[in-house]
Amino acid sequence: EPEVTQTPSHQVTQMGQEVILRCVPISNHLYFYWYRQILGQKVEFLVSFYNNEISEKSEIFDDQFSVERPDGSNFTLKIRSTKLEDSAMYFCASTYRVNSGANVLTFGAGSRLTVL
Amino acid sequence: AQSVAQPEDQVNVAEGNPLTVKCTYSVSGNPYLFWYVQYPNRGLQFLLKYITGDNLVKGSYGFEAEFNKSQTSFHLKKPSALVSDSALYFCAVRDTGGGNKLTFGTGTQLKVEL
Numbered sequence: 001e002p003e004v005t006q007t008p009s010h011q012v013t014q015m016g017q018e019v020i021l022r023c024v025p026i027s028n029h030l031y032f033y034w035y036r037q038i039l040g041q042k043v044e045f046l047v048s049f050y051n052n053e054i055s056e057k058s059e060i061f062d063d064q065f066s067v068e069r070p071d072g073s074n075f076t077l078k079i080r081s082t083k084l085e086d087s088a089m090y091f092c093a094s095t096y097r098v099n100s101g102a103n104v105l106t107f108g109a110g111s112r113l114t115v116l
Numbered sequence: 117a118q119s120v121a122q123p124e125d126q127v128n129v130a131e132g133n134p135l136t137v138k139c140t141y142s143v144s145g146n147p148y149l150f151w152y153v154q155y156p157n158r159g160l161q162f163l164l165k166y167i168t169g170d171n172l173v174k175g176s177y178g179f180e181a182e183f184n185k186s187q188t189s190f191h192l193k194k195p196s197a198l199v200s201d202s203a204l205y206f207c208a209v210r211d212t213g214g215g216n217k218l219t220f221g222t223g224t225q226l227k228v229e230l
Contacts, residue, residue: 043220107160
């Protein structure tokens with residue numbers, strides 16, 4: 001069964017450092033997402049991406065965050081200058097299309113980010 | 117804005133007994149509702165969805181969920197729990213504004229014991 005793969009599984013970084021989280025979506029999927037879950041809290045939407053541009057973003061997704069699909073397969077989330085409150089599990093997801101309520105997002109296993 | 121509530125942080129049930137994991141939602145229009153499960157060190161896995169039609173939805177691994185519009189609920193159920201069902205369960209509602217953004221609940225840890 002096709003999977004969404006994420007790397008690294010766990011990253012520890014110092015406050016103020018840049019972090020890049022990587023995702024390989026399912027190959028024929030066209031829509032890509034990042035979600036995050038702070039420990040003990042809800043899974044929160046960050047951003048959606050289609051046709052090489054952001055289609056929607058949440059209030060959490062401020063100027064410190066960016067996404068790109070540099071090579072047609074990887075989908076990355078960059079945090080420019082990490083803060084303590086960025087510590088969370090970050091989930092990548094993908095789907096084939098969105099013009100139907102029947103669409104299901106396929107999620108990766110997540111990347112745990114710890115900011116010290 | 118849409119929201120989802122999962123009132124129980126943890127549900128404990130004995131193997132072989134029926135289980136229920138509760139979920140209530142709030143949306144402005146018609147809801148599209150989903151259940152996902154997360155096993156340790158794995159991603160969120162899709163279990164089942166309600167879009168329209170029958171209120172009782174059947175999904176993977178013997179799970180089902182009942183959509184109740186008057187109570188704005190979408191409780192997850194299984195007639196006979198297995199130890200292997202122990203995992204973290206998330207209810208989610210789709211944004212009625214379009215796109216495919218999901219709003220999740222906080223999750224319910226299900227523990228099935230022998």
